[in-house]
Amino acid sequence: MAAAAQSAAAGSPDISTAVDARPRKGGRRLPLAWLGALPFLAYVGIFLILPTGIVVVGAFVGPKGGVTLENVKTIFQGFVFDSFVKSIELSAASSIIGAVFGALLAYAIVSGHPDSTLRRIVTSACGVLAQFGGVTLAFAFIATIGGEGLITVFFADHGIDIGSNVWLFELPGLTLVYSYFQIPLMVLVFLPALDGIKPQWREATDTLGGTGWHYWRHVAAPILWPSFLGAALLLFANAFSAYATVAALVSQGGIIVPLQIANALTSETGAVDAGLGKALALGMVVIVALVMTGYALLQRKSAKWQR
Amino acid sequence: MSDIMSLGFGNTVPVVEHPDTGKPGRGPLARRRRRLTAFRVAVFVVMGVFFFTPILAMFEFTTRGTGLGAPRTLASWRAIFDYPDLITAIQVSLELAAITSAAGLFLLVPTMVWVRLRLPRLQRVIEFLCLLPLTVPAIVLVVGLAPVYAWVTYFFGSSTLTLAFAYVVLVLPYTYRVIDAGLRGIDVQTLSEAARSLGAGWPTVMWRIIAPNIRSALLNAALLSVALVLGEFTIASLLSFQNLQVAINFLGRANAGVSIAVALASLFFAFILLVALSFVGRRRSAPVHEEE
Numbered sequence: 001m002a003a004a005a006q007s008a009a010a011g012s013p014d015i016s017t018a019v020d021a022r023p024r025k026g027g028r029r030l031p032l033a034w035l036g037a038l039p040f041l042a043y044v045g046i047f048l049i050l051p052t053g054i055v056v057v058g059a060f061v062g063p064k065g066g067v068t069l070e071n072v073k074t075i076f077q078g079f080v081f082d083s084f085v086k087s088i089e090l091s092a093a094s095s096i097i098g099a100v101f102g103a104l105l106a107y108a109i110v111s112g113h114p115d116s117t118l119r120r121i122v123t124s125a126c127g128v129l130a131q132f133g134g135v136t137l138a139f140a141f142i143a144t145i146g147g148e149g150l151i152t153v154f155f156a157d158h159g160i161d162i163g164s165n166v167w168l169f170e171l172p173g174l175t176l177v178y179s180y181f182q183i184p185l186m187v188l189v190f191l192p193a194l195d196g197i198k199p200q201w202r203e204a205t206d207t208l209g210g211t212g213w214h215y216w217r218h219v220a221a222p223i224l225w226p227s228f229l230g231a232a233l234l235l236f237a238n239a240f241s242a243y244a245t246v247a248a249l250v251s252q253g254g255i256i257v258p259l260q261i262a263n264a265l266t267s268e269t270g271a272v273d274a275g276l277g278k279a280l281a282l283g284m285v286v287i288v289a290l291v292m293t294g295y296a297l298l299q300r301k302s303a304k305w306q307r
Numbered sequence: 308m309s310d311i312m313s314l315g316f317g318n319t320v321p322v323v324e325h326p327d328t329g330k331p332g333r334g335p336l337a338r339r340r341r342r343l344t345a346f347r348v349a350v351f352v353v354m355g356v357f358f359f360t361p362i363l364a365m366f367e368f369t370t371r372g373t374g375l376g377a378p379r380t381l382a383s384w385r386a387i388f389d390y391p392d393l394i395t396a397i398q399v400s401l402e403l404a405a406i407t408s409a410a411g412l413f414l415l416v417p418t419m420v421w422v423r424l425r426l427p428r429l430q431r432v433i434e435f436l437c438l439l440p441l442t443v444p445a446i447v448l449v450v451g452l453a454p455v456y457a458w459v460t461y462f463f464g465s466s467t468l469t470l471a472f473a474y475v476v477l478v479l480p481y482t483y484r485v486i487d488a489g490l491r492g493i494d495v496q497t498l499s500e501a502a503r504s505l506g507a508g509w510p511t512v513m514w515r516i517i518a519p520n521i522r523s524a525l526l527n528a529a530l531l532s533v534a535l536v537l538g539e540f541t542i543a544s545l546l547s548f549q550n551l552q553v554a555i556n557f558l559g560r561a562n563a564g565v566s567i568a569v570a571l572a573s574l575f576f577a578f579i580l581l582v583a584l585s586f587v588g589r590r591r592s593a594p595v596h597e598e599e
Binding site: 033034036037039040041043044046047048049050051052053054055058101104105107108111112118122124125127128129130131134135136137139140141143144148149150151180183192212234237240241242243244247248258261262265266277278281284285288289292296 | 339343346347350351354357358360361362363364365367368414415417418421422425426429433436438439440441442443444445446447448449450451452453454455472473475476479488527530531534535537538539540541544545552555556559563566567570571573574577578
């Protein structure tokens with residue numbers, strides 16, 4: 001463990017020397033070639049595989065040790081199950097909205113000059129905003145449509161109560177807030193697919209007497225569809241995994257699964273339920289894994305057009 | 308909808324005489340251009356409003372005075388420097404961003420190039436491992452990371468900078484995808500063989516052949532990492548480290564104005580950084596990697 005951690009820490013400079021060592025020795029090609037991948041594998045092993053293993057195994061271990069299914073059974077009870085349903089609803093709604101509007105924005109970007117300043121600024125903005133979950137985002141929407149928010153106050157001055165104090169912290173509000181990072185993420189993910197569309201295809205359609213409808217129906221849509229669906233699945237997983245935004249927005253209770261996990265980890269009553277936390281985490285991994293498998297399959301299908 | 312359907316890819320609509328009309332600038336192509344422009348303007352305006360309003364609202368919020376009808380004030384912005392914890396957190400997050408993006412690239416790029424050239428059978432494994440963090444959300448990872456960090460603290464101390472270990476894993480999927488796209492765009496095999504036959508060692512191949520050729524991919528990957536680290540909250544919060552987001556969240560309860568000011572500033576900082584770097588990446592003659 002110790003040696004592995006240290007070699008991972010020193011991983012960066014090590015790689016080039018490990019890589020360099022191979023060809024001079026000659027002969028024993030395979031074993032030495034594997035050394036080149038070792039720092040990476042060791043690092044990922046410690047900081048990704050090991051934690052994941054701890055979660056998976058821990059989900060089936062009881063409070064006093066020993067194998068048990070109690071933790072997993074808890075998932076299907078009352079409020080815990082509700083939080084899974086809410087999580088899925090929120091993720092589905094925000095990923096559909098994000099995919100549609102993100103695709104439109106991506107198309108608007110692609111249809112401009114590929115080297116234009118506008119494109120650079122918009123893609124950079126998307127790069128920031130796609131990661132702009134969390135505390136800042138929660139504050140941004142509180143400052144916009146919270147009780148004292150800009151828009152709330154503006155409408156209140158005109159005698160209209162937009163009632164956001166109620167819905168901002170429920171599913172509709174969370175969906176709106178999530179769209180703020182889902183749309184930019186869609187742009188980032190979908191742009192390469194749109195860039196892969198060759199102008200010659202449109203010209204070919206024109207030459208053959210096809211209309212715009214023909215082009216979209218028979219050329220662009222069949223090529224873009226797998227990318228679009230795949231991107232939507234990625235957005236779903238992204239929303240489903242998000243914790244920080246809701247944590248900063250909703251101060252108590254556990255309306256979605258990540259909040260339940262955080263509660264189980266850091267329960268202020270002192271009754272930390274490690275087993276339940278790991279079981280919930282395992283439940284999340286299973287759902288995200290299913291979604292991401294679909295994404296990977298679709299990605300493979302669409303990849304052949306992006307060469 | 309039919310308007311959108313009839314749109315082509317704008318830059319691709321050729322400015323040539325249409326075979327039917329024989330006149331330039333008229334006919335279906337010109338109409339298509341006009342519709343495309345209208346569509347683009349509409350999308351950019353609607354999206355612009357949606358994305359700018361919350362940012363504008365944040366700024367408006369930070370300039371509010373206390374009490375009804377109080378004049379606008381920048382007191383919240385000035386007060387940032389009254390919170391030393393906040394300043395520390397800003398520094399730490401910037402350092403984490405630098406360490407994470409550099410370490411992520413150093414770990415991943417040589418491995419990916421190496422696997423492409425020597426271990427093609429491993430390519431699938433590397434891809435799977437890199438994309439795995441998308442399947443294991445941060446909130447899940449942190450559950451399993453807690454015991455691992457007991458060891459990290461034992462070996463490296465309890466500095467907040469140790470978060471970089473976890474953050475490198477978080478940025479893997481993004482870095483991988485960008486680098487993968489970059490490497491796909493060049494002929495790694497031929498380039499490295501050519502360099503090797505001219506007597507270049509592997510470090511030279513990496514630094515002076517591969518890296519300059521995937522420069523924009525490297526930049527993109529670094530930018531994504533910086534943006535991700537500056538916004539990270541989940542792992543830091545649940546492992547009880549004070550990074551920028553945790554500090555902002557904590558301060559939000561005591562002084563909403565100041566914390567929103569910092570949040571806004573960090574957002575602007577990330578944005579300016581990314582725009583600036585994306586312009587640097589465009590200059591083809593820019594000298595890159597003189598280290599070797």
